[in-house]
Amino acid sequence: MENVEKKIREEAKKLLADKKVDVVVGYERGTLPLTATPVFITEPDDADRLVYDATCVQNLAKYVHDILSAHKEAQKKVKPEDKKKKVVGVVARGCTSRSLVIQLQERQYGRDDLVVLGVPCNGYIDGKKMGIALAGEEILDGSLTGEGVAVKTSAGEKKIALNDVLADNCLTCRFNNPVISDLMAGDNAPAKAFDREYEKVDAFEQLSTEERWAYFTKEMGKCIRCYACRNACPSCYCKVCFVEQSMPQFVGLSADHTDTQLFQLLRTFHMVGRCVDCGSCISVCPMGVDLRNFLKKLDKDALELFENRAGAKMEDVPPLSTYKENDKEDFIYNP
Amino acid sequence: MEKRLIKKDVLAGIVGKIAGDVNLVAPVKEEDNVLFELVKDGVTALSSYRNTKNAPKAFFFPRSETLMRYTRKEKGYEFTGLGEDVSGQTVIFGVRPCDARSFVILDLLFDQDKYKDPYYIEKRANTTVVAVGCTKPPYSTCFCTSVDGSPMSTEGADVFLTDLGESYLAEFLTDKGEKLLKYFGDAKADAGAEKKKEEIAQAAAKEIKKTIPAHEIKAWLDANFEHPFWETVHKKCLACGTCTFMCPTCHCFDIQDEVKAADGKRIRNWDSCMFPLFTRETSGHNPRTSQKERWRQRFMHKFRYYVDMFGPIACVGCGRCVMSCPVNIDIRKIAEDISKL
Numbered sequence: 001m002e003n004v005e006k007k008i009r010e011e012a013k014k015l016l017a018d019k020k021v022d023v024v025v026g027y028e029r030g031t032l033p034l035t036a037t038p039v040f041i042t043e044p045d046d047a048d049r050l051v052y053d054a055t056c057v058q059n060l061a062k063y064v065h066d067i068l069s070a071h072k073e074a075q076k077k078v079k080p081e082d083k084k085k086k087v088v089g090v091v092a093r094g095c096t097s098r099s100l101v102i103q104l105q106e107r108q109y110g111r112d113d114l115v116v117l118g119v120p121c122n123g124y125i126d127g128k129k130m131g132i133a134l135a136g137e138e139i140l141d142g143s144l145t146g147e148g149v150a151v152k153t154s155a156g157e158k159k160i161a162l163n164d165v166l167a168d169n170c171l172t173c174r175f176n177n178p179v180i181s182d183l184m185a186g187d188n189a190p191a192k193a194f195d196r197e198y199e200k201v202d203a204f205e206q207l208s209t210e211e212r213w214a215y216f217t218k219e220m221g222k223c224i225r226c227y228a229c230r231n232a233c234p235s236c237y238c239k240v241c242f243v244e245q246s247m248p249q250f251v252g253l254s255a256d257h258t259d260t261q262l263f264q265l266l267r268t269f270h271m272v273g274r275c276v277d278c279g280s281c282i283s284v285c286p287m288g289v290d291l292r293n294f295l296k297k298l299d300k301d302a303l304e305l306f307e308n309r310a311g312a313k314m315e316d317v318p319p320l321s322t323y324k325e326n327d328k329e330d331f332i333y334n335p
Numbered sequence: 336m337e338k339r340l341i342k343k344d345v346l347a348g349i350v351g352k353i354a355g356d357v358n359l360v361a362p363v364k365e366e367d368n369v370l371f372e373l374v375k376d377g378v379t380a381l382s383s384y385r386n387t388k389n390a391p392k393a394f395f396f397p398r399s400e401t402l403m404r405y406t407r408k409e410k411g412y413e414f415t416g417l418g419e420d421v422s423g424q425t426v427i428f429g430v431r432p433c434d435a436r437s438f439v440i441l442d443l444l445f446d447q448d449k450y451k452d453p454y455y456i457e458k459r460a461n462t463t464v465v466a467v468g469c470t471k472p473p474y475s476t477c478f479c480t481s482v483d484g485s486p487m488s489t490e491g492a493d494v495f496l497t498d499l500g501e502s503y504l505a506e507f508l509t510d511k512g513e514k515l516l517k518y519f520g521d522a523k524a525d526a527g528a529e530k531k532k533e534e535i536a537q538a539a540a541k542e543i544k545k546t547i548p549a550h551e552i553k554a555w556l557d558a559n560f561e562h563p564f565w566e567t568v569h570k571k572c573l574a575c576g577t578c579t580f581m582c583p584t585c586h587c588f589d590i591q592d593e594v595k596a597a598d599g600k601r602i603r604n605w606d607s608c609m610f611p612l613f614t615r616e617t618s619g620h621n622p623r624t625s626q627k628e629r630w631r632q633r634f635m636h637k638f639r640y641y642v643d644m645f646g647p648i649a650c651v652g653c654g655r656c657v658m659s660c661p662v663n664i665d666i667r668k669i670a671e672d673i674s675k676l
Contacts, residue, residue, distance in 0.1 A: 030663040032476070037663035038571040058662060063571070128367060138385070138474055222365075224398065226607070228575035228661050244612050252593050253604045254399035284661030286388070286577045288367050 061099030093121035095278035098311030118181025120189035123170025385473030390583035435491030437583035466492035476654030576607035
């Protein structure tokens with residue numbers, strides 16, 4: 001990945017120096033060991049701060065939407081002759097690029113507002129799995145070594161196989177290379193075990209209604225309604241989220257479990273054909289709520305009922321944006 | 336002040352006995368998280384843990400708390416009672432010194448001369464805090480010594496336990512604490528145990544490697560409400576409430592009425608200055624227009640306003656926000672960056 005990182009820096013520097021973009025959204029080193037954090041580079045000289053490896057977790061499409069929609073809002077107050085265009089460069093791996101496609105399909109901004117700096121992806125480290133692998137020991141230092149992670153804890157040094165700590169969504173990712181890109185930093189990454197992407201959902205579907213409900217209530221019971229999942233999600237960009245509407249108020253603010261369930265249920269259902277399984281919502285959750293199982297089920301439904309894979313192709317028409325006479329609707333008669 | 340020595344292996348029994356008599360809140364393992372929870376039958380309180388994911392403030396200042404109930408009658412609304420019954424003695428066991436200090440800091444707000452919060456005060460009065468010193472600071476992100484705490488600070492504790500290796504030194508620091516004496520046996524602590532504790536305390540404080548210029552930046556904060564620096568903090572912030580909900584001292588709330596048919600409840604819920612809705616006014620105007628202003632508020636509230644109003648910094652250096660921020664906005668780094676300006 002070192003070459004990829006070098007290429008990203010070079011390309012970002014060039015894009016900024018040539019004024020082809022106003023900002024490059026990427027990752028820089030975090031303040032804690034084995035972490036990276038989103039960064040916004042506006043000066044060519046700062047491009048060397050960019051990093052890219054398995055510690056880069058967040059789906060950066062969220063920030064692209066934030067920046068471009070804020071710019072659009074600000075431009076409303078500007079005289080027509082003073083209007084300016086803003087172009088965002090973004091380091092995008094497969095899932096990020098799919099989120100960009102969704103935002104483009106949903107007419108959030110134009111393709112010319114965007115320069116996609118594509119990167120191959122082998123997956124990112126899941127903090128929760130790392131915690132389990134280290135039996136709760138705190139990471140004091142760490143480095144990536146090809147197929148492994150070398151970690152120093154107070155209990156000593158430990159080498160962990162990368163595959164043991166990669167996020168579930170990465171291990172079975174179907175789109176680990178960008179679906180759209182203007183520049184590509186590095187060669188395509190080898191395919192992941194995408195034929196197993198619905199394994200967990202298939203198993204979950206086998207459970208009884210009661211068991212599935214019990215799992216749902218257990219997981220939702222952990223939620224503290226900090227909304228990190230929603231706010232990290234590139235597809236959750238409503239100006240006012242229904243949970244924050246006050247006239248009328250749909251959802252109570254208290255810790256009542258039905259309100260929490262309603263929030264999560266509605267958010268999940270808003271994701272039909274819009275969830276790219278980037279895992280951002282799961283990675284940001286401070287309480288470790290398993291949202292993926294439910295989102296992945298809807299992803300499977302979108303595929304089986306509407307032959308749709310979210311954000312896979314620009315030409316696709318998203319299932320929530322269209323209607324076909326032959327849409328399957330047997331669920332109406334056969335619940 | 337009474338002091339006792341107890342053998343390490345009897346502690347679990349003591350905790351069990353306390354749980355039999357009063358409500359016991361203690362760290363328990365919930366899947367991958369260690370959380371402070373009300374210990375129910377069949378759940379074991381952990382004896383070995385670093386610190387909990389959630390801050391124990393929730394037991395005095397709950398995530399959601401019913402303040403009063405009312406019902407609609409023909410002639411209008413009628414008061415039908417206060418919130419949940421919170422009576423009954425509670426012991427919070429296993430609080431780390433940073434979190435115990437957070438109670439003292441919160442007392443300054445909820446139990447001040449001018450305003451008294453009866454809900455908070457009642458729970459505080461009914462609760463005994465048993466703190467366990469950090470003989471070995473649990474995380475590399477700990478910075479309690481920079482914000483006037485220490486890994487062996489007894490501030491906020493009614494009973495303070497120190498792990499001396501073979502045994503625990505139990506110090507009964509308040510009247511409330513002394514009521515628990517009966518559970519701890521008769522073995523009085525000698526001068527040797529106290530000396531050992533001193534040594535441990537000094538070594539533990541040295542183990543906190545991370546320091547931040549928490550006091551040093553106050554003058555800059557006083558003078559720089561407007562400064563380009565504030566543009567550099569917030570950009571990657573998701574505007575989620577993780578940092579404030581995890582924080583042991585964050586205490587902002589929102590009061591809402593929830594009505595089902597004729598019966599209503601007035602509920603106080605945690606709020607977060609990170610939420611865009613936090614300061615939005617009825618007119619629709621929001622004086623804190625972006626995450627920049629919200630971040631400035633969070634930082635200023637902890638390191639400037641609280642100091643001006645009550646004295647201490649509203650941060651105990653537990654590092655929870657540092658560890659749980661999904662995008663690694665590190666409050667320690669903000670303080671450091673400011674000190675370099």
